[in-house]
Amino acid sequence: MKKRHGISLLLITAFAVFSVFSFQKSLTPYVSLAQARESGMNVQVKGILVDKQVQGLADNKGIAFRLRDAAGEEVQVLYPGTKPDNMEHAQEVVVIGRYAERCFQADKLLVKCPSKYERQGKGASS
């Protein structure tokens, strides 16, 4: 009896681990710029803001900036909305949209704040 239970438990655990590995891609929504370019679909790309520079576009058309992904590839991003307040201080930025021609058209922009839980006005450490 015990042995039979042990084997079943082992099989189920093995199956679970196998499932996690095969579903790895579904566990994260973020893709690289290369994958974004290939797929041409609406994707999420996570990266850093190059030089912490954000330009405003004329006629309130939005903002433009360069994004560098984890692989080191850079792209010009165009976002038609308003710049999030804390964008220059963000650790990372996520652009959601499509890779079109030579630039990335973002519909949505997300920011990741630094994980420091320090008191305000302590003086931001680099």
Next chain:
Amino acid sequence: MMNWLTCMLVIGMTGAVFFWVPPAEGLGSLVRIAYFHIPMAWVSVLAFLVSAYYASCYLRSRELRYDIRSAISARLGILFCFLATVSGAVFAKLTWGTYWNWDPRQTTIFLLLLIYGAYLVLRISVRQDRERAKLSAVYALLAFVTVPFLVFVVPRTFPTLHPEPVLNASGKMEMEPVMVTILLAAVAVSTLVYWRILLHLEKKANASVTKHADCMKEENV
């Protein structure tokens, strides 16, 4: 007595979160959401662990009182998990810019809700006490196997927008001492609330079981 004390502690805790916690760099006052979100998540994991523990107690002894505890704890785990998910989504909207983007942390907590949601369905679908207890116990144990993966391993494997966990790889606590203290207190108070609710629901469940047993006895007479 304990219930009064618990209520006082909850009120005191809420006061501490609003008046003692200093606004954080960057987040400002929004950091206070974390004092709800984090305790909910921790207690949920604890509740699932307790559920698995009493499930194994049941399987070894076949005493229904363990099944009752296991089931109540699993349900509370789902409740706290749901509260953690919702508070997380609100936090995400305010700090990232969107309620939900299937960030790995969000996906894994959603999976956790599904896995334990199936536990609820299992319990409703089996009528017979002992059969239900046996199946639930096995499921509670298997479900708990996934918890360390989903809560601790997977979210650290993939890049995420979620802030680094307080128990992080470098072993450093990147948090003001006063904030850490109040956070730990919040976790402790939430655990106490969970335990009181568990005991209360267990008492209610046992009372109805006794009533049912008495009715059965009367019918047989």
